[in-house]
Amino acid sequence: MLTTRRTFVSVIFFILFLSLPRPSFSQSPPSNSVYNSFLKCFSERTKTPQTQIAKNVFSQSNPGYSSVLRAYIRNARFNTSSTPKPTIIVTPRSYSHVSAAVICSKPLNFVLKIRSGGHDYDGLSYISDKPFFILDMSNLRNVSVDIADQSAWISAGATLGEVYYRIWEKSKIHGFPAGVCPTVGVGGHISGGGYGNMLRKFGLSVDNLIDAKIVDVNGRILDRKSMGEDLFWAISGGGGGSFGVVLGYKIKLVPVPSVVTVFRVEQYMNSGAVDMVHKWQSVGPKTDPNLFMRMLIQPVTRKKVKTVRASVVALFLGRANDVVSLLSKEFPELALKKENCTEMSWLQSALWWDNHVNATQTDPKVFLDRNLDTSSFGKRKSDYVATEIPRAGIESLFKKMIELGKIGLVFNPYGGKMAEIPVNATPFPHRKKLFKIQYSVNWKESSPELEKGFLNQAKVLHSFMTGFVSKKPRSAYLNYRDVDIGVNDHGENSYKEGKVYGKKYFGKNFDRLVKIKTVVDPGNFFRNEQSIPTLPIAKRTVVPEPGIARRLLGAKGATAVATASLRRWSYTSSRLVDCFLVCFVLNH
Numbered sequence: 001m002l003t004t005r006r007t008f009v010s011v012i013f014f015i016l017f018l019s020l021p022r023p024s025f026s027q028s029p030p031s032n033s034v035y036n037s038f039l040k041c042f043s044e045r046t047k048t049p050q051t052q053i054a055k056n057v058f059s060q061s062n063p064g065y066s067s068v069l070r071a072y073i074r075n076a077r078f079n080t081s082s083t084p085k086p087t088i089i090v091t092p093r094s095y096s097h098v099s100a101a102v103i104c105s106k107p108l109n110f111v112l113k114i115r116s117g118g119h120d121y122d123g124l125s126y127i128s129d130k131p132f133f134i135l136d137m138s139n140l141r142n143v144s145v146d147i148a149d150q151s152a153w154i155s156a157g158a159t160l161g162e163v164y165y166r167i168w169e170k171s172k173i174h175g176f177p178a179g180v181c182p183t184v185g186v187g188g189h190i191s192g193g194g195y196g197n198m199l200r201k202f203g204l205s206v207d208n209l210i211d212a213k214i215v216d217v218n219g220r221i222l223d224r225k226s227m228g229e230d231l232f233w234a235i236s237g238g239g240g241g242s243f244g245v246v247l248g249y250k251i252k253l254v255p256v257p258s259v260v261t262v263f264r265v266e267q268y269m270n271s272g273a274v275d276m277v278h279k280w281q282s283v284g285p286k287t288d289p290n291l292f293m294r295m296l297i298q299p300v301t302r303k304k305v306k307t308v309r310a311s312v313v314a315l316f317l318g319r320a321n322d323v324v325s326l327l328s329k330e331f332p333e334l335a336l337k338k339e340n341c342t343e344m345s346w347l348q349s350a351l352w353w354d355n356h357v358n359a360t361q362t363d364p365k366v367f368l369d370r371n372l373d374t375s376s377f378g379k380r381k382s383d384y385v386a387t388e389i390p391r392a393g394i395e396s397l398f399k400k401m402i403e404l405g406k407i408g409l410v411f412n413p414y415g416g417k418m419a420e421i422p423v424n425a426t427p428f429p430h431r432k433k434l435f436k437i438q439y440s441v442n443w444k445e446s447s448p449e450l451e452k453g454f455l456n457q458a459k460v461l462h463s464f465m466t467g468f469v470s471k472k473p474r475s476a477y478l479n480y481r482d483v484d485i486g487v488n489d490h491g492e493n494s495y496k497e498g499k500v501y502g503k504k505y506f507g508k509n510f511d512r513l514v515k516i517k518t519v520v521d522p523g524n525f526f527r528n529e530q531s532i533p534t535l536p537i538a539k540r541t542v543v544p545e546p547g548i549a550r551r552l553l554g555a556k557g558a559t560a561v562a563t564a565s566l567r568r569w570s571y572t573s574s575r576l577v578d579c580f581l582v583c584f585v586l587n588h
Ligand SMILES: Cc1cc2nc3c(=O)[nH]c(=O)nc-3n(C[C@H](O)[C@H](O)[C@H](O)COP(=O)(O)OP(=O)(O)OC[C@H]3O[C@@H](n4cnc5c(N)ncnc54)[C@H](O)[C@@H]3O)c2cc1C
Pocket: 074, 113, 114, 115, 116, 117, 118, 119, 120, 121, 124, 125, 137, 156, 178, 179, 180, 181, 183, 184, 185, 186, 187, 188, 189, 190, 191, 192, 193, 194, 195, 196, 239, 240, 241, 242, 244, 245, 246, 247, 479, 480, 528
């Protein structure tokens, strides 16, 4: 713990700020001069000629800029001419490139956005309203699977589809519990928690980590041992982009049966859907942990009548006969028959969940397809439910959804392994909930009018649900990024602003994340609209773990004398406040 006091060593941190005059944004030099100084620094750091480096550092005038930018835009809302664009995009090909990108962008006073798979629902990995660069990790994508060790190293720029495929290549009875969309990136997904259809059996992706590598604010490459348990904990669900650049994770593979079962059952509002959804709440989160039954609720028009369709989409880690007999007892309302079930391999089930209807006839190589530069428009929000919604509540919800017309809901059941893991084991706090709600709306047409309407539907339905969902704080899942729940301007009120969304995403774990952030990145270099803030200056007499202090200073028992007075703790557009930690090791 950060607050541990050792009797023989106590470390007091004094914080000293030097306000260095910097050009403000309005006075900032033309971007080609930013590009040139970045390129020069990057080339020196990596000991590579500038001509060669230019293949991995793109200014806006580079002919490749636009396709590199668009390749990993996954939401067409942020693919318009008015979407803010980065001054530079860096596409590192080695760890030392990542290191250099951090070191070389720091003095330039640009925000560094980190992008792996680009699936951030509100585009935070590739847009910003402040001048910014993008560090695009997509070239760092290797995955190496070690079946004997039941583990794999997966790089930040790999996709989940690639991870699943590489595991399957080597073993038909191993898998990994992560998301159901194969183009999602490892970097954002795992640093933000990561869940999929095996979470009731194995927990989240972050419950199955062994090691990690990051580049910290000083450009150092650290693994679990050298970063320490606090920082490792923070990047196991506390969100990418607050603590450093994740290079990759070492994951623990999990055993999967050679045959699994999938099924989908649908009902409509006037023929059983209300009862099915109502009953689902008491079965989905409590049944056999081998069974994951997602509930999709969608307003539709059927035979010219507006209604609601409820669909159960399921994965069972076992045979069809067993799940049919289990559910005939626990969930007769579902009327599941063996004919509704399909048996297949685990990898085929991942294809099926990715909407390959004929999964058993689909070439698994489609998981290596990155589908570059394609996306529809979309918006997501989230909530958690801790007590069952009464039948009348579900009925009123269906009516509301018909009235709104487009937005749908996805209920993801928890329970099983999820409920067994302590709330503070990782930054992800929503362990004891019955289920998570995702609010989901997608559309194809580019129209500001339509967009306004759909974004509003999401807000209206979220507000309608207030009485049914967790409160104090109302909670949310970080990987379902939602800027409606609060953003940070990183000015004087940064901590206060951060607490608003931070408590929703992390509950009681927020405070520990802030302490770690304050130690590892006191100058708040790694920031985005919803990153973890540093502690306000008044609260900064932190007594950190001696190990962290030493690593930070790079020297044992360092003694230094602070000579300057404390300056304003704020970022303004006209100056960068650099922060120095000066450490006195007493009674050593
Ligand atoms: C179609 C779709 C399906 C999804 N399905 C699931 C699902 O089944 N389960 C689930 O849990 N989530 C799901 N998600 C959400 C997804 O997990 C998050 O959006 C996740 O953050 C995406 O990771 P990314 O690397 O693709 O995104 P990015 O947009 O690249 O990054 C997301 C965030 O992480 C930061 N980040 C990215 N890479 C790094 C890095 N290397 N180091 C530090 N910070 C980094 C970014 O700066 C940004 O803040 C889905 C999203 C989409 C669009």
